[in-house]
Amino acid sequence: MPIPAYKAPKSRAYDIVIAGGAVVGSSTAYWLSQKLGREASVLVVERDSSYEFSSTALSTSAIRQQYSNPINVKISQFGIEFIRDFPERMAPFFRDEAAPDLGFREHGYLYCVSPEGVDPARERVDLQRSLGAHTVFLEPGPLKERFPWLNVDDLGGGAWGARDEGWFDSMGMLNGLRRAARCSGIEYIDNAVIGLGMQGGRVASVRLATGEEVACGVLVNAAGPRAQQICDMAGLSIPVAPFKRYSFVFASCTPIPGRMPNVIDLSGTFVRPEGELFLTGNTPLNDGPADYDDFEIHHDEFDDRIWPALWHRIPDFDALRVKQCWTGHYEYNMLDHNGIVGFHPEVTNFMFANGFSGHGLQQSPAVGRAVAELIVDGGFQTLDLSAFRYERIPLNEPFVEEAVI
Numbered sequence: 001m002p003i004p005a006y007k008a009p010k011s012r013a014y015d016i017v018i019a020g021g022a023v024v025g026s027s028t029a030y031w032l033s034q035k036l037g038r039e040a041s042v043l044v045v046e047r048d049s050s051y052e053f054s055s056t057a058l059s060t061s062a063i064r065q066q067y068s069n070p071i072n073v074k075i076s077q078f079g080i081e082f083i084r085d086f087p088e089r090m091a092p093f094f095r096d097e098a099a100p101d102l103g104f105r106e107h108g109y110l111y112c113v114s115p116e117g118v119d120p121a122r123e124r125v126d127l128q129r130s131l132g133a134h135t136v137f138l139e140p141g142p143l144k145e146r147f148p149w150l151n152v153d154d155l156g157g158g159a160w161g162a163r164d165e166g167w168f169d170s171m172g173m174l175n176g177l178r179r180a181a182r183c184s185g186i187e188y189i190d191n192a193v194i195g196l197g198m199q200g201g202r203v204a205s206v207r208l209a210t211g212e213e214v215a216c217g218v219l220v221n222a223a224g225p226r227a228q229q230i231c232d233m234a235g236l237s238i239p240v241a242p243f244k245r246y247s248f249v250f251a252s253c254t255p256i257p258g259r260m261p262n263v264i265d266l267s268g269t270f271v272r273p274e275g276e277l278f279l280t281g282n283t284p285l286n287d288g289p290a291d292y293d294d295f296e297i298h299h300d301e302f303d304d305r306i307w308p309a310l311w312h313r314i315p316d317f318d319a320l321r322v323k324q325c326w327t328g329h330y331e332y333n334m335l336d337h338n339g340i341v342g343f344h345p346e347v348t349n350f351m352f353a354n355g356f357s358g359h360g361l362q363q364s365p366a367v368g369r370a371v372a373e374l375i376v377d378g379g380f381q382t383l384d385l386s387a388f389r390y391e392r393i394p395l396n397e398p399f400v401e402e403a404v405i
């Protein structure tokens with residue numbers, strides 16, 4: 001018998017509700033499922049299960065060890081371990097099929113360094129090496145020898161990581177995590193969180209676009225560039241907004257021989273091979289917060305800024321043709337371009353997993369694990385991510401990381 005229209009939808013209760021089911025939400029769901037088994041009820045609410053506009057789907061999906069802050073190096077080291085072990089980890093959830101391989105391309109990163117930047121770059125390399133990374137600093141001569149196609153005339157050198165750096169398949173990671181979480185009893189629904197019911201300063205329930213109200217013990221904000229929308233619902237504020245990033249795939253008349261790394265130019269433009277083609281992007285002119293639904297591309301960015309920078313750094317890039325382009329949103333932390341991870345100090349069951357800016361994909365394995373530890377164990381058990389706590393935001397104390405792209 002059909003349910004009469006006036007009837008309120010049946011109310012449900014979950015121990016943990018995750019708003020947003022892309023890579024950060026699904027990593028959190030995966031780690032919760034590994035810790036709790038079917039002991040706890042966890043709901044992931046995803047407003048667009050096609051993930052068409054998610055940062056995860058539109059990411060350029062690279063991972064590096066080249067950071068200036070030790071905790072970021074350690075997070076990415078765990079990221080690499082996770083990527084390498086992915087097929088094995090996922091195998092129990094893909095019994096009759098091949099477990100996903102993330103197609104990791106270990107081509108490394110090459111940071112171009114200006115003459116003035118040599119000392120700090122050497123310090124970063126020393127720090128990374130002390131933590132087990134394989135970065136080396138190359139003077140202009142050896143740099144040219146190693147990468148003959150690179151213009152080193154205006155460089156003081158380059159920081160090159162030949163191992164544990166490269167790029168991988170973002171949707172493969174998301175799909176694997178999501179499948180593993182679902183197979184372990186986590187529920188995913190196609191719906192949007194449109195409001196939070198607050199009681200005694202805590203999140204008591206989540207209101208869904210379909211009108212249903214779901215009671216919850218803990219709310220995890222994993223809404224990517226829309227994180228502030230979820231914060232608004234609890235009367236909270238974080239400096240996270242969507243910032244547009246344009247990606248261009250192009251063909252070059254002249255191929256680049258050898259194993260080309262992800263080159264980060266002094267201008268901030270990056271370029272790397274993508275099969276026979278190349279992928280590039282930069283920090284666009286007039287960078288700033290964008291509308292949530294603004295994915296319009298600015299082709300001028302390639303013509304006026306990216307291509308001249310590429311041609312200068314790699315003179316073989318004199319004849320290029322753009323084959324494909326798209327716009328994605330960084331979930332940009334305007335205070336310090338780094339993640340916000342942890343419970344709110346007053347709304348004590350509101351968990352942040354936000355603001356990862358341009359490195360959230362590689363950080364998602366460690367972040368999901370850390371969020372699960374905070375919820376289940378009440379503190380970090382593996383990597384201590386307390387440097388990313390929310391408390392730094394109202395104190396206006398930026399987390400310092402020099403190597404942001």
Ligand SMILES: Cc1cc2nc3c(=O)[nH]c(=O)nc-3n(C[C@H](O)[C@H](O)[C@H](O)COP(=O)(O)OP(=O)(O)OC[C@H]3O[C@@H](n4cnc5c(N)ncnc54)[C@H](O)[C@@H]3O)c2cc1C
Nearest residue numbers: 020022024047055056059060062193224328359360361362
């Ligand atoms: C062009 C580009 C290049 C990048 N390059 C790299 C890189 O090289 N390396 C790297 O590590 N990172 C990179 N990043 C960053 C990385 O992709 C992101 O940090 C990461 O994907 C963020 O994942 P997320 O799950 O937090 O956000 P998202 O992937 O955006 O997911 C958030 C999800 O929440 C859902 N949602 C939002 N609001 C609601 C709501 N109210 N109710 C229910 N669901 C909701 C959305 O539909 C979405 O699916 C890049 C990003 C871009 C855009």
